[in-house]
Amino acid sequence: MRVVALCRDHGTPSIAGVGHDEVVLIDDLCVRPAGLAALPEATEQLVVGLHRSEAAMGAVQSSLRRLGFDPMGVGIVELEGVGGDPHRLTVLVAGAAARSGAYPGSTPEQLKLAAPRALSRRSLLTLAAPTYIGAPAIEPLVCTAMDGCRVCTRACPVSALTWNGGSISYDKAACVSCGICVTVCPVGAAVNPEATPAAIEAEVGAIVTAADAPAGIRYVCRDGTAPVDQPGWYSVRVPCTSMLTVGWLLAPLLMGAAGVDALACGDGGCRLALDEHLRQRTVGARAILAAFGLPDRIGHLHPDDAFPRSTIPGGVFGHDGESRVIQHLAPDLLDGAAVRVAGGQTGMVRIDPETCTACSMCAVSCPTGALGSTQLADAVEISFDPSACTACGQCLAVCPEIEAGAISLEAGFDLRDWEQGRQVVRRATSRRCERCGGPIAPDPMLDRIATLLGDEHAGALSVMSTICLKCRGR
Amino acid sequence: MNLERLARLRQGIYRLAAAGFARPRSDLGDLGVSSIEVLVGLDLFDYPFGPAWEEVARTLEAADPSQLASAHVELFDRGVGPDACPPFESAHRSEGRPGAEAALYAQLRRDYQTFGLQPATTAITPDHITVELEAMSWLCRIERQQREAGRSVAMTLARQQAFLRDHLVSWIPSFASQLRRADRHPFYSALAAALHAFTTHDHDLVGRLLELEQPEFQT
Numbered sequence: 001m002r003v004v005a006l007c008r009d010h011g012t013p014s015i016a017g018v019g020h021d022e023v024v025l026i027d028d029l030c031v032r033p034a035g036l037a038a039l040p041e042a043t044e045q046l047v048v049g050l051h052r053s054e055a056a057m058g059a060v061q062s063s064l065r066r067l068g069f070d071p072m073g074v075g076i077v078e079l080e081g082v083g084g085d086p087h088r089l090t091v092l093v094a095g096a097a098a099r100s101g102a103y104p105g106s107t108p109e110q111l112k113l114a115a116p117r118a119l120s121r122r123s124l125l126t127l128a129a130p131t132y133i134g135a136p137a138i139e140p141l142v143c144t145a146m147d148g149c150r151v152c153t154r155a156c157p158v159s160a161l162t163w164n165g166g167s168i169s170y171d172k173a174a175c176v177s178c179g180i181c182v183t184v185c186p187v188g189a190a191v192n193p194e195a196t197p198a199a200i201e202a203e204v205g206a207i208v209t210a211a212d213a214p215a216g217i218r219y220v221c222r223d224g225t226a227p228v229d230q231p232g233w234y235s236v237r238v239p240c241t242s243m244l245t246v247g248w249l250l251a252p253l254l255m256g257a258a259g260v261d262a263l264a265c266g267d268g269g270c271r272l273a274l275d276e277h278l279r280q281r282t283v284g285a286r287a288i289l290a291a292f293g294l295p296d297r298i299g300h301l302h303p304d305d306a307f308p309r310s311t312i313p314g315g316v317f318g319h320d321g322e323s324r325v326i327q328h329l330a331p332d333l334l335d336g337a338a339v340r341v342a343g344g345q346t347g348m349v350r351i352d353p354e355t356c357t358a359c360s361m362c363a364v365s366c367p368t369g370a371l372g373s374t375q376l377a378d379a380v381e382i383s384f385d386p387s388a389c390t391a392c393g394q395c396l397a398v399c400p401e402i403e404a405g406a407i408s409l410e411a412g413f414d415l416r417d418w419e420q421g422r423q424v425v426r427r428a429t430s431r432r433c434e435r436c437g438g439p440i441a442p443d444p445m446l447d448r449i450a451t452l453l454g455d456e457h458a459g460a461l462s463v464m465s466t467i468c469l470k471c472r473g474r
Numbered sequence: 475m476n477l478e479r480l481a482r483l484r485q486g487i488y489r490l491a492a493a494g495f496a497r498p499r500s501d502l503g504d505l506g507v508s509s510i511e512v513l514v515g516l517d518l519f520d521y522p523f524g525p526a527w528e529e530v531a532r533t534l535e536a537a538d539p540s541q542l543a544s545a546h547v548e549l550f551d552r553g554v555g556p557d558a559c560p561p562f563e564s565a566h567r568s569e570g571r572p573g574a575e576a577a578l579y580a581q582l583r584r585d586y587q588t589f590g591l592q593p594a595t596t597a598i599t600p601d602h603i604t605v606e607l608e609a610m611s612w613l614c615r616i617e618r619q620q621r622e623a624g625r626s627v628a629m630t631l632a633r634q635q636a637f638l639r640d641h642l643v644s645w646i647p648s649f650a651s652q653l654r655r656a657d658r659h660p661f662y663s664a665l666a667a668a669l670h671a672f673t674t675h676d677h678d679l680v681g682r683l684l685e686l687e688q689p690e691f692q693t
Contacts, residue, residue, distance in 0.1 A: 058520070062519045062520045062524075063519075065519040065522070065524050065525050066519040066524075068525070108522070108523070108670055108671040108674035108675060109647075109674055111522050111675070112678060113678055113679065113682055115682075129520040130520065130521070132522055172678060173678070173681045173682075
């Protein structure tokens with residue numbers, strides 16, 4: 001049984017719940033969350049409506065644990081955003097319940113003490129109970145750090161993630177749980193149970209479905225204050241708006257929302273000074289909308305003019321969401337030119353045959369396999385599938401000839417390239433071992449090494465160029 | 475949240491966990507009903523590890539002493555077999571490197587000496603889980619006494635942080651996972667989950683407490 005427990009105070013409207021909900025009104029729930037003990041025993045899923053400005057979330061979490069609930073898996077509705085409107089409350093309950101239903105559970109490593117705004121002895125001494133937030137964990141079986149991927153380490157604004165010779169090390173004390181690693185990972189290896197793509201998608205979908213008029217979705221930072229009395233807009237909490245991707249900005253529109261917006265936490269902008277992330281991705285999202293002749297609903301609400309709703313297989317909140325959006329909208333592209341998408345997660349890679357040595361490091365470390373390398377009988381081919389590229393930049397980071405411009409990357413897409421699929425972008429002949437016939441290295445690479453070593457090492461290079469490593473050891 | 479009370483709570487949980495992995499006596503000894511009352515009375519629900527310790531209390535209350543003793547032998551004494559879960563740090567970390575075990579023992583002995591501790595027996599190695607947990611309990615006791623006396627706890631917290639980071643947290647998750655997979659007795663499965671949750675949380679907590687005391691003491 002799903003139970004919706006609402007604080008009775010401050011004019012909370014009465015609602016019938018959604019489906020088979022049982023709605024329970026509890027006096028002073030915000031300031032006395034122990035009142036949750038009044039819940040029916042058969043409660044399996046719980047949604048709690050509180051006035052966030054009054055509630056001590058640590059005490060709420062403690063009360064939920066006492067009742068056998070995982071606090072991070074309980075849907076929370078902020079009653080400040082309801083404004084006495086029963087329909088609005090019903091919609092928010094539906095969203096919170098859907099998000100709660102998609103909660104994947106958490107390990108002890110994925111919980112973090114939330115720091116009070118001012119960390120002091122007094123704050124620790126006077127807190128009734130500590131509050132916990134989600135922290136990311138890297139799924140080792142999914143992560144491609146072993147192949148050299150370090151996208152999350154470059155994206156982390158506080159250097160809490162570091163590449164450790166084939167794996168990612170995580171400094172939980174330094175982490176601010178912004179969620180950037182979750183959305184920047186090209187393979188979805190970073191998981192923060194507080195805000196998984198699946199849970200956010202579930203909440204957005206439920207809100208858009210339950211609203212009786214086209215609704216606007218506003219992403220709000222965990223620490224931010226959700227605006228009140230804004231008819232038509234429904235808030236969805238995320239750890240930090242800096243984690244929003246172009247795909248996440250477009251997704252609510254494609255699910256039928258009448259607008260999408262994002263609100264950072266501080267009065268003067270993002271408390272973590274990451275405003276540029278959101279600004280850039282907003283520009284990118286607008287570029288995609290313009291390219292497909294779709295109305296710009298970012299920051300605007302048009303409840304009388306619904307965005308064309310689309311059902312995209314596999315969803316659009318995952319790490320390849322932007323690519324799915326583009327593929328779905330492809331028939332509506334206004335003109336065939338390449339589209340630049342600032343901050344986007346689709347990419348156009350170009351390889352300069354004059355300076356690329358065909359070493360294949362880019363292909364080895366490409367986390368999505370967009371870049372591939374094939375060893376033929378007497379040549380090596382590097383290929384590129386643009387629809388699989390997430391513009392992570394890992395290829396640039398590992399290219400030994402990057403300063404010579406051997407490889408370049410631009411965020412965006414060219415559907416003419418997508419239609420062609422995987423194409424060979426570099427081909428080079430390979431030297432073969434005189435003894436076993438196995439591959440040694442591409443000719444351009446050996447030429448480059450010869451240039452770097454100079455004439456004094458010509459003899460050694462001659463051996464290395466004709467006899468493979470294995471045969472040299474015999 | 476009173477910091478002296480918090481240190482006492484942590485001291486008690488480490489002590490209880492150490493007793494939980496010791497060989498059970500027929501009357502359950504230290505692990506008896508009084509311990510269950512202590513766990514229940516501690517009101518641990520303010521912390522994410524709270525429900526896990528409630529489960530420990532519940533399984534302990536229902537435990538048959540002879541079955542517990544049998545499970546203890548299968549899990550921790552035999553050393554071989556599908557259910558064997560060696561309760562030693564060296565079994566989970568040294569990865570067969572020559573000399574690693576001896577180096578670990580030497581490091582631990584130095585640490586214990588620094589803490590003012592001497593092993594009560596040579597029958598178990600210094601990396602046995604009960605020894606390491608008792609050492610952490612001791613450090614929490616020192617912290618509590620220092621707080622009660624109004625003295626600085628920075629050095630003690632730094633030692634706790636280092637011991638957790640260099641030892642307990644480095645192998646308890648792996649050990650706990652192995653123990654849960656063995657699923658030999660609900661008490662040990664519950665104790666494994668609770669210890670994993672508690673040590674992970676404690677590592678974070680000590681870091682925060684140390685930030686308050688003196689930032690330069692962070693290791």
